[in-house]
Amino acid sequence: MLPYKSLIQIDRNIPVTIYIQVCNSFISLITNGTLQPSDILPSSRILAELIGINRNTVKLAYEELISQGWAESVERKGVFVLSKLPVISKTKLPETNKNSSKEESFLWTNKFKEARPVRNFQKAGLSIDDGFPDVRLAPVDQLMREYRSLSKKFYGKNFLKYGSSKGSEHLRISISNYLSNTRGLAVSSENILITKGSQMGIYLTAQLLLNPSDVVAVGTSNYSYADDTFKYAGANLVRIPVDANGMDIDYLEEILQKQKIKVVYIIPHHHFPTTVTLSMERRLKLLNLAREFRFAIIEDDYDFDYHYENKPYLPLASIDHNHNVIYIGSISKTFAPALRIGFMTGPSVFIDAVASLRELIDKQGDTLLEDAFSVLFNNGEMERHFRKSLKIYKQRRNLFCDILQSEFRDTIEFEIPEGGLAIWSHFDSKIDLVKMSENALKNGLSIDNGKFYKNESFVTNAMRLGFASLEEKEMVKALGILKKVVQ
Template sequence: MLPYKSLIQVDRNSSVSLHIQVCNSFITLISGGTLQPSDMLPSSRVLADLIGVHRNTVKLAYEELISQGWADSVARKGIFVLSKLPIVTKRRLTNAGEQLQKKEPFTWTNKFKDAVPSRNLQSSILTIDDGFPDVRLTPIDELMREYRSISRKSYGKNFLKYGSAKGSAHLRQAIAGYLYNTRGISVSAENILITKGSQMGIYLAAQLLLAPLENIAVGVSNYLLADNTFKHHGANLVRIPVYDHGMDIDYLEKVLRKRKLKAVYVIPHHHCPTTVTMSMERRLKLLKLAREHRFAIIEDDYDFDFHYENKPYLPLASIDHHQNVVYIGSVTKTVAPALRIGFMIGPAPFINAAAALRELIDKQGDTVLEEAFAVMFNNGEMERYFRKSLKIYKSRRDLFCQVLKSEFKNKIEFTLPEGGLAVWASFDKKTDLVKLSAAALKKGLSIDDGTFYRNESFSANGLRLGFASLDEAEILEALGKLKAVLK
């Protein structure tokens, strides 16, 4: 007989009833090959004694085992493992550690073998991030109030059911109004898809627009996750220089004489990472080229809401009368990263295709959250939030840049950003950013190591320094620590 006393152990504190625990132990023994088809199980009395449970518990476990098709009862003989079960060769249970060393049980794409996850920022350590909002300002109480109020109404409960892959109709309507009022984009709900943040917009656009080996133009420096998304779809990335006035559109025009482009990806406000803004002249010329060469412009405008000086240039989407622009934005980047709400704007048939693809990816968004945001847009709460946080971020930017200017001479070069939540800091060539990042962490400051923004054509020794998520005391403390490790 098997050493059941050690093989079957029950936990009296578990929420799982004892007979189910015993039954599951037998299933493990049978499915693992320790018990073979036609093997006899011990009598209920014997097993009860061995493992220290009541006999009725074992009887119930055996009934369960039989009802689940693992064993059978033979009159006057006992309980047997079902003879028709396939024979399993006995082997030890694997665990993840073992499993890594042996051959994989099945094969999958090796595209992601060397993928490095993005920085996880969900900690309380003092952090200079890449330029994200201060979640302490997020109007989360107001949002929750709306969420609860909606989900308590009998009509509101409907938003817990399956809805549309395009997102809440109310939020699409509210976003249409918000885009018109803040940036002159004139679209109706049929041109709008609610996404999970900007990234989903980039992914959907890439998958719809790009077949393997087709060309997409991107900046020499660019947002890494956008590059990776286009590469993932097999597209060929054509790098276009980005200078002080944004992407070099004359260069792009020359490229177009030789190669067909399916799309151009631009971040006209606060290009990522270097924060430059594309001039109006270049914007218009880019639109003209798109019209003539029939390519799509993917306009990633993640950061429009934060401008500190004049009213910003209007987005390409607002002056595009030929529908060449797929416009991507997000609430995520302006309110809180973990609240996954964004939007994609485009010609109605393109948005329909995007919604059909999105249905395969994750069906739809969280409609109640979308409805809550719709209320917040409509009752002015979002506008109040933007106004309030803009004021705070402006004073944080000013303090941050003032300290950067006075305390980091010869170490860091930068231009005062007229918008956005980060400064592009060029470090002295002798500064090893990877070492700097490690040294800072020892002093209690988390700061990026610069690898995220490098690519095959861009290797500047720079970092995006996010000032918005730190209050004044934290800015002084963080830059103090940075200075201490930079000397």
């Protein structure tokens, strides 16, 4: 007989009933080949004594094994492992199997071997992030109230069944009004798909537009998630310089004379990471080039709502009469990053195709949450929120810049950005940002180390310093710690 006393381990501290534990132990012995088809199991009396449990518990375990099709009872003979089970050769599970590198058996190619840099500002406590909104300003409670009240109202209705993969029709209509009012962008709900944030808009568009080896033009510096998303779709990147007026469209034109470009990815308000705004001249020229060379423009305008000086420029999509622009926006970014919601617009045939892909990815969004946001757009809550936070963020930007100017004169150079939630800050070349980040953390401040902004053709000792999520007191404290560690 097998050494059941050691093979069958009962743990009274886990929330699994004893008989199920015994049953699972036997299944384990069968499936790893220790017990073979037709082997007899010990009698319930013997096993109960051996492992110190009640005999009825063993009987229950055996019944469970039989009902699950692992064993059979032969009258007056006992319980046997089912004879018609396939024979399994004994395997020894080495202890090193716990080692994650040996964990896999099937063959696959890891497309993500190079891990993205871990970013440090996500930790709890005081942190300088890279441009997050202050979630304390968002009308989260109003949203939750609507969410819950909708769930009650529609309880049991089709509302909670599957919905459209384009997203809630209510929210699409609210967003089409919002885009018309704020951006002069005339789109109807059939041109809109609700996403889980702007990243999903980039992913869906990249998947639909790009085939392997297609070329995408992006800024020399760029949002690295977008770079990775285009690469994941098999595309090759061509990098276009970015200066104080945004992407250099003359340079792009020269490239276009020489090679086919399928897509230009642009962040007009405000370029990530450098926060510059694409000038109106360049916007128009880019649209002309798109018409001439028939490329698509992905306009990632996640930052449109935060502009402190004049009104922001109209999006390319609002000016475009030729349907070359896929326009991507975020609500998460202006509300709370954890509530994933955004939108994209484009020609309706394109949006239909995007919806088909969306169905394969996750069927649809959270209809309840989408409808709750729709209520906040329609009752003016969103507009109040935008207006209120814009005012507060402008004050915070000014204070943050004042402190940088007075306290970091020798260590940080920057331009005051016209909009957005972060300052693109060049640190003195003597400052090692990785060490600075480590030291800051020791002093109670989470701050990133600048790696996220670098790429193969963009190396700089700069990083984005987000000011929007910090109240005055927090800002003074955070910059106080930063000053200490950059000296």
